[in-house]
Amino acid sequence: MFKAFRILILLGILVTVAGTTLIGRWQAQSWKRPQVVTLYPINASGDAVTDLYLERLDAAAFAGLAPYFQQEAARYGVSLSEPMRIVLGGRVRVVPPAPPRDAGPLSAISWSLRMRWWAWRSTPPSSPVPDVKLFLMYHPPDFAGALPHSIGLEKGRLGLVHLFAMKSQQAQNEVVIAHEALHTFGASDKYDRATLAPVFPEGYAAPRQEPRYPQTAAELMAGRVPVREGELRVPAGLSETLVGPATAAEIGWVK
Template sequence: MFKNLRILILLMILLTVAGTTWLSRWQAQSWTRPQVVTLYPINAGGDAATDAYLDRLDESAFAGLEPYFREQAASFGLPLSQPMRFVLARRVRALPPSVPRDGGALSAISWSLRMRWWAWRETPPSSPKPDVRLYLLYHPVVPGTVLPHSTGLEKGRLGLVNVFAGRAQEGSNQVVIAHETLHTFGATDKYDLGSLMPRFPEGYADPRREPRLPQSQAELMAGRIPLREDQARIPGGLGETVVGAGTAVEIGWVK
């Protein structure tokens, strides 16, 4: 009797989790209203130069994102004039749990749970209500610095995005923000994890181009513009990227 009851309760929990996951995916990919992506700036290292940059930071640093997604969605015939709205929220002072480096499945699950708990506790209230929460970790501009890997989670619809605290870097920062945003809508990476080279054909902005290389733009989820078989460069701004057909299917722009 008790055993049956226990199984019934477990089954109900499982169904609720499955239902919530399905519902959040449906909400993310139905595109019946603009999706609100709220940005929370954080000073990752606590240095004074980054503080000064963040004190002056306003919406102009993110002004390219809304028109970019409007144009990209329109090119796939999405009948929604504004698919995304980006909102700059107050700064967050607490640091999120750092992303594990070992790449193991268990530590990834544990980090994802801790991250969602941290976000639930530390996110300041903002209006309109966010659909997606992106925590922007700002780092000082030091030549030669390689930023830690950014992460966007579809489950929980949040992301940790590493960016530079510099006006000159705002173009490339927006590319990283756009990339991680689409992860929260279910898009997958389209580059080779070992070499970081875009995968053909899905990671190419124009896979039908002849000759195939060099390409002039990057597919957003491939992240780089392929120049030669073994050479690619990081785009300087959203104008050098497009959302490819494979990504458009993954995020529900093309049914």
């Protein structure tokens, strides 16, 4: 009897979580009101150079994000003057749980749940209440090697975004932030994970262009500009990216 009662409780929790997720997805993709995306800076390694950068960080470092989303949404007929409201939240002093090295589904689910619990406990109060929380993991300018992979989660509507703590990198940082933000709205990657090359045609900004190369912009969820076959470059800023039709459909800009 007690076992059956416990199972009923667990089923009730699962139904509630599933219902909340579906409602959240509908709200996120209905675009009836601005979606508040709050950015929380974190010093990823605790170094003094990054700390100094974060002490001086202000909303100007992210000024291109809201106009970009307004411009791109308008191309698909979204009438909101401010589809996304970008808010700079307070600094987070606790480093989040590291993503698993194991790519298995159980590890991913476990990390996702721990990340959501950490975010609930560690996020400082912010007004307006965020719809999406992006935790910006800043690394020093002399960071060795490639930055860790950034992650955006639709379930939980949060992201872990790895960036360089350099003023000269702020334009490219905005590209990474925008990319992960759209993941939280349901957008998928449009590149080959093994080669980082954009997938044709949905990963190309101008798939019908003749000749195909060089492309002059990147599809935001592909993240690279194809210069010629086998050669890619990182976009200098949001002005060299666009949201393609496949991505627009995934996030509800195209009905």
